[in-house]
Amino acid sequence: MHVNLAFEPKLIEITISNFKAFYDFKIEGLTQINLISGKNNAGKTTFLESCYINLVSNDIEHYISHFIKLRNLEFSEFRNSNNLDKISINSNLNKTDVKVDNDSIIIKVNGISKTYPRYEMPKLMANGTVDKSNINFIPAFPINDDSLSFLFSKIQIARKKDLLNKSLAENFDENIVEFDIILGTPKLFVLNRGETWVPLSEFGEGIKRFITIICAIWASQGGACFIDEIEDGIHYLHYKNLWKIIFNTAHKANCQIFASTHSKEMIESYYKEAKSLDMKDISFITLVRDKENNIKAITYDFDWFSHEMSQNHEVRGW
Amino acid sequence: MVRILCEGKTDKKFILGLLSHLGIEDKPGDFEIMGCKNNFFDIQKYKIIIQLVNSDQLKKLLFVLDADYESKDSRYGGYDNCYTEINKLITVLGLADISDVIIIRDYKTNTGYLESLIFSTLSEQQKECIKNFLDCSNFISKDNHKSIINQIYKMGYPNDPYNYEHPNFKELKDKLKKLYNL
Incomplete structure (x- = not known):
């Protein structure tokens, strides 16, 4: 079956209102690959979460599955927990609102509104999760084996396992020639350790992160992949290769990427690799807080990013 | 955070030397090299600076331009034209409250550029x-x-x-001190 992936819609702009630390936030100019930086507590993870929630929520069922159920809609999600202002996350793709009052929860997605009594919240939470399979979120903390298995199954379905193995050999260690899940355990076939399968747990977190990212991009074919604190566990010498693989894989998988980072080396590698591969469809975003403590985005397209890097400007936020 | 907008690498190098003389070290990231004088007057060149100012990330700007010569550029050349036009632009950009301007020149003739200023000392x-x-x-x-x-x-x-103690460097030194709250 031929699937034309070229016209999948991408997230280009998004507004976030009253969600956690985001009061009245707007960003435009998102591209195929987006790297987000900013100081601690600048809202990087919440920004990724907001984009994720918006992308998956093309109807109320998905919105409940991915936002209300997964996050339990705690009152802390609302920026002002006393007032419970309406949380709105709107983009060029989907428009979502949720408002809670004394008796009810009102959810509106893409113009369709439903009101649920507050006492039905536990029932909503208990509903099965609706899978939006080509949009995936890799959190900052280490991923568990079940999640890795799930993502790996996607790369098997896409029949791209060979590309993953090639990437491992080329970018990590030429003796690592194959990754697989054997009897539920992630393992690597290693040439210089007796040509045998070695549990992934015997290797550092870096290679697991690397495998997770590649699998997640293929699992997100025609969709989007979110990677929080992309540098986690990966040695800085591998950053350039990581970006090379992300750029190439995202292009082939027609996957939009959103990654966050604290690392100056990661930002430099992102720029250098984008320049080297002539990848112009990228953006760099710095999240900052203004004097009213509101979160704002400084958005750089490739040309401006290139300009800022050449001028040696600090782009990680102040 | 502050930003010094200057024309070229030579200006940056000179100002870094002067900053070092004033006891302000390690500020290469505070500069915006505009490339040429005409770029100062291109509104598109301020896209990121305006975003940074609006989000309170840049608190002060210092525009450092060469006076050049009115005979060679009737619009922006010479001290008066240059000073008037850059201040007009700063106002249009909404940056007047946080901006300061110095026109680099030979103080006797009110013309020239950095080299003329250095020569004058x-x-x-x-x-x-x-x-x-x-x-x-x-x-x-x-x-x-x-x-x-x-x-x-x-x-x-x-x-x-450079004889940084020469009176002809005073205006630039004073502007830099003000920029860095010295």
């Missing part, structure tokens, strides 16, 4: 020697003229290239 005898040399040479373009003055200066003063 030499003794009369030294100036005469260099002037005679330039008059006898065919280096008439602005860039060649700048290079020659630079080179002669470096050869003449290899160990202590």
